Amino acid sequence: MMVPDLIxxxxxxxxxxAGWLAGLVHFSSLWWNTRLLLTERAGQALLLxxxxxxxxxxxxxxxxxxxxxxxxxxxxGFLLARQQQLRRFGGSQ
Numbered sequence: 001m002m003v004p005d006l007i008x009x010x011x012x013x014x015x016x017x018a019g020w021l022a023g024l025v026h027f028s029s030l031w032w033n034t035r036l037l038l039t040e041r042a043g044q045a046l047l048l049x050x051x052x053x054x055x056x057x058x059x060x061x062x063x064x065x066x067x068x069x070x071x072x073x074x075x076x077g078f079l080l081a082r083q084q085q086l087r088r089f090g091g092s093q
Contacts, residue, residue, distance in 0.1 A: 012073040015063055019074030022059035023081025026052050031089055 029052050036045035056078070063074035 015073035019077025023078035
């Protein structure tokens with residue numbers, strides 16, 4: 001059937017975008033977290049680290065709850081955001 005296939009593609013595209021956005025926030029805030037640690041603001045760095053991990057875990061848990069396709073597409077988006085941020089901020093892969 002055509003309609004279920006289109007729904008699957010739509011869900012995968014939405015999940016890819018959601019994973020990419022979650023990854024973008026996660027890896028962008030890693031830069032801020034590093035800055036906080038370098039300026040010896042460990043308390044703020046710890047809170048930011050916990051928020052980063054909670055966001056990533058929550059986003060991937062919601063995608064897992066939606067199904068395997070959503071989780072895989074979201075994880076791909078998360079990894080694409082990582083690659084994008086590595087190019088933006090530099091670093092070895």
